[in-house]
Amino acid sequence: MFKTVSAEEALKIVKSNDKIYIQAAAAVPTVLIKALANRHEELRNVTICQLHTEGDAPYANPEYAESFHVNSFFIGKNVRHTLKAGNGSYTPVFLSEVPRLFKQNIIDLDVVLIHVSVPDRHGYCSLGVSVEATLAAIDNAATVIAQVNPQMPRTHGAGIIHHTEIDYFVACDEALPTHDMAEPSAIENKIGDYVANLIEDRSTLQMGIGSIPNAVLSRLTNHKDLGLHTEMFSDGVIDLILNDVINGNYKKINRGRALTTFLMGSKRLYDYVDDNPFVEMRASNYTNNTAYIKQNPKMVAINSAIEVDLTGQVCADSIGASMYSGVGGQMDFIRGASLSDGGKAIIALPSITKYGISRIVPTLKMGAGVVTTRAHTHYVVTEYGVANLYGKTIKERVKSLVEIAHPDHRESLDKAYFEMM
Incomplete structure (x- = not known):
């Protein structure tokens, strides 16, 4: 039904001066962002648009400032340092209005990196544990690259997309980032x-x-x-x-x-x-x-x-x-x-x-x-x-x-x- 390629092969589509959106929170596509960061020597002035993401954000390394600039709609711990280092910016926006930035082409996206469940027998994938602005990003971006993971939950609702909406599939099998409950003081x-x-x-x-x-x-x-x-x-x-x-x-x-x-x-x-x-x-x-x-x-x-x-x-x-x-x-x-x-x-x-x-x-x-x-x-x-x-x-x-x-x-x-x- 769909053909997978390596993350390195898929990320070759990214060019200097591109704008990229990364799916948020625990759905962060870690395999894809590692492959993207590994291209830092070849790329220049790539803007990474994102909400909060869990885990490492290697593209936010200040040493890669000429390659990547982080535009945060909500600032997570993993990219907070970019604001002082100069390789990051913050765009004030209500969460309800982030999809509008893409729908109205206020921010034009070239590539969106997402993390989905394995397609079902009808060819549909689930965006799993994070929808936020990802559907709008998919509609707006020229290229959609998906990390497809059997460990991504298949959730109900609007976060369902057909495999034909995805340009590149990258197979992985890894646990999602977890956030354990702390005992209240x-x-x-x-x-x-x-x-x-x-x-x-x-x-x-x-x-x-x-x-x-x-x-x-x-x-x-x-x-x-x-x-x-x-x-x-x-x-x-x-x-x-x-x-x-x-x-x-x-x-x-x-x-x-x-x-x-x-x-x-x-x-x-x-x-x-x-x-x-x-x-x-x-x-x-x-x-x-x-x-x-x-x-x-x-x-x-x-x-x-x-x-x-x-x-x-x-x-x-x-x-x-x-x-x-x-x-x-x-x-x-x-x-x-x-x-x-x-x-x-x-x-x-x-x-x-x-x-x-x-x-x-x-x-x-x-x-x-x-x-x-x-x-x-x-x-x-x-x-x-x-x-x-x-x-x-x-x-x-x-x-x-x-x-x-x-x-x-x-x-x-x-x-x-x-x-x-």
Whole structure:
């Protein structure tokens, strides 16, 4: 049905000055990117467009700066160094709008590197654990190169493509990158308690990966009829689904299904989603579309922050002027939950950093990005409680946020804001 070639043979199609998109997260096509990086001596000015990818990114080596430039739509740890080294850039964009960059030819792609399941008897492959902007990239790019892997789960939803849409197949048989669940700390468990208490039965959830989402999920075992409409999920939802806590029965969008655009977790997660029709994968312009999100009643969006100022401005993408991650889908879901009937938009974060610095601050650091504006911020949660800012004046917000700051910083926060005003 299809003929495979070596990665080296397939990547010969890449030319200097090309633009390439790489499938994201745990679906990163590692065999293909290694072969691409190995051509660094021959290539010049190749732009790599990407969201977060797991594992190594050898093309991001500063020594290859003349060969490759990384354009990140969300900055992962493996390419963060490129911004300071000069061989990388960041494009601020909502996750919901990344496909539009390709659909409207704002970014013209020459090549897309993807990672798919083995074609079925009808010739269809699955994009597996990451759809995000890959479908739009496939439609836009002149050449599609696929790493085909029997260990890639075959997921249901929109991430299905026919083998005729692929120009080169490169065979591999390797495990996907895993992201094991960390045990929440005492502080994270307290935050989890507060957030879980805000979630009502028949709510629909959006949350990311990490210890705070895990802490929240572990406290939902007695809830009933929850739904899942999120940009990503990990292992923490599996037992809730198996025990009928998450069943999607009261969602309005994709009722009876868990909706997501990418997955990242353990092998248990990948095995669970394989050929599982309950899990529906869609492109990020669908999962993160505010118009769809808001249709779910009691939509609960749980997101994190680097720091929150006393008026409710949320910085989630930078440390001062230094870019750290990206806008991602936070605003897509904050706005969608805010507009939902009975919805709740939640920012959850520890009150201090590991160095004891307050994460609730009088003003954001110089150069810090405002990902969620003060007008969009509703609930802020720390281990010291919940501040509901919606409909509150600036003075009332200051009071509420000081009350959930770390006790060691409350007086100085109050004083700093008073002196500033």
